Amino acid sequence: MKIGYIAAKIFALFALLIVLYGFVVPSVGFHGTLERIKDGKAEEIPSYVYPLWNFYQKGRYVSINTPQKARGDLQKMIEISEEIGVPSLPVWNFSLEAPNYPKEAFPYGLPVYIHFDGLSGEVHEMNTINHYVGMARMERGGIYERALAPYALIMLAMLLALFIIYNNKWIGRLMIIPVILPLVFIGIYGYWLYWFGHNLHGGAITIEPFMPVILGDGKVAQFTTHAYPVIGFWALVAVSILSLLAWWLKARALRGVPGKTASLQHLFMVIVLTAGIGAGAYVLKTDIEVDTLGKISAFVDASKPKIPVESTIIEPSESEKEAIQKEREEERKEQELKIKALEERAGSAGKFKVSQIYKSSCAPCHGVNGEGNVGPKLIGLKKDDLLKKILEFKTQEEEMHIAVIEFMSDEEIEQVIEEIAQFEAQ
Numbered sequence: 001m002k003i004g005y006i007a008a009k010i011f012a013l014f015a016l017l018i019v020l021y022g023f024v025v026p027s028v029g030f031h032g033t034l035e036r037i038k039d040g041k042a043e044e045i046p047s048y049v050y051p052l053w054n055f056y057q058k059g060r061y062v063s064i065n066t067p068q069k070a071r072g073d074l075q076k077m078i079e080i081s082e083e084i085g086v087p088s089l090p091v092w093n094f095s096l097e098a099p100n101y102p103k104e105a106f107p108y109g110l111p112v113y114i115h116f117d118g119l120s121g122e123v124h125e126m127n128t129i130n131h132y133v134g135m136a137r138m139e140r141g142g143i144y145e146r147a148l149a150p151y152a153l154i155m156l157a158m159l160l161a162l163f164i165i166y167n168n169k170w171i172g173r174l175m176i177i178p179v180i181l182p183l184v185f186i187g188i189y190g191y192w193l194y195w196f197g198h199n200l201h202g203g204a205i206t207i208e209p210f211m212p213v214i215l216g217d218g219k220v221a222q223f224t225t226h227a228y229p230v231i232g233f234w235a236l237v238a239v240s241i242l243s244l245l246a247w248w249l250k251a252r253a254l255r256g257v258p259g260k261t262a263s264l265q266h267l268f269m270v271i272v273l274t275a276g277i278g279a280g281a282y283v284l285k286t287d288i289e290v291d292t293l294g295k296i297s298a299f300v301d302a303s304k305p306k307i308p309v310e311s312t313i314i315e316p317s318e319s320e321k322e323a324i325q326k327e328r329e330e331e332r333k334e335q336e337l338k339i340k341a342l343e344e345r346a347g348s349a350g351k352f353k354v355s356q357i358y359k360s361s362c363a364p365c366h367g368v369n370g371e372g373n374v375g376p377k378l379i380g381l382k383k384d385d386l387l388k389k390i391l392e393f394k395t396q397e398e399e400m401h402i403a404v405i406e407f408m409s410d411e412e413i414e415q416v417i418e419e420i421a422q423f424e425a426q
């Protein structure tokens, strides 16, 4: 009986350590950081967050957009406004392959990692593609679950700790939670995938509602997708198996033995409760400071489909127009920076260099060198035909193009046409 009893506690201790190291420490420690960065309040980020994030970054996916000197350095990442992922162990990976993400530049395709408490990887890029097919932004998925994750993880760690300390029947029964955790994750993940595939609004490309693939390879529009579990999921499976073993061994060892509790156990319990409640209070304080609830409801509202009211289109006022113009300008600048970084790091991804405006406006659909992708091949088209087509698109407000052409000045359009007409010669 002794050996089974001790083994049960050791197994539960391993499960606890995995939960603490892989999930609780990074998610509680990092909590609120991305919100503070977004709000321009990076100075409010506690100083220990920097070494914490840097530590967990080892061995993680790094975007080729990220300059060498900023990799694994949160301070520099914030300074250059790079995309920052959460540090907890990633549980699931979703990646996308497409001709405009060539293998040399994107050896992993375009990956996004799903964590309990957030995302990492090429989220911004993925959102741009999702936008083409009318899919919501990735951050919309699991928006409530993500906010609750740090609390839930703290409670999970407390449960495992209490299981180690006490021989209580009820605590034993609650071990079902860590046992089924991998399934709970897949359930929630699957639900949100379904949601994404069935909430398509106003994309440039219209596709039928569909169920994205949870595990394995699939296809969305022109893209090949891959989805599979990564290290965090295997950590959850380990926690599940360890919890099941611990529970079973302890129940067997204690059968028929009257329970007795020593005061040392109470002392440990007080320590666990203090630590757990303290961590929970810290997360709550952070949530209040960064206004998590307000942000969630604003984000959910903003992602609701807009119902066009044809008869009451109001011309935006001068100041609104100015604001829109400025926003576009900023978006364009951000894109240009990204593309520049990409070129510096990967060489030119295509066969020959193209302008940034072509890359950001036309390449996603027509390929980096006009070889065609979602849209047809542009190589070999003559200047006059191109001009005619573009004017046609403009006057007919053709849905594939109006969104990009609208943002371009006449000179820019001329410039791009000039450029495409030269593709054949190159």
Ligand code: HEC
Pocket: 132, 204, 205, 361, 362, 363, 364, 365, 366, 374, 375, 376, 377, 378, 381, 385, 386, 389, 390, 398, 400, 401, 404, 405, 416, 417
């Ligand atoms: C959202 C995806 C998308 C974007 C962005 C896009 N196109 Fe297209 N384009 C298409 C599709 C799809 C077609 C074919 C359908 C059609 O002709 O209406 C097409 C057709 C064309 C054609 C006609 C080709 C032919 O052989 O008749 C031209 C020219 C063209 N695009 C130019 C451009 C230029 C220039 C840009 C950048 C300013 C651009 N497109 C951006 C999707 C796109």
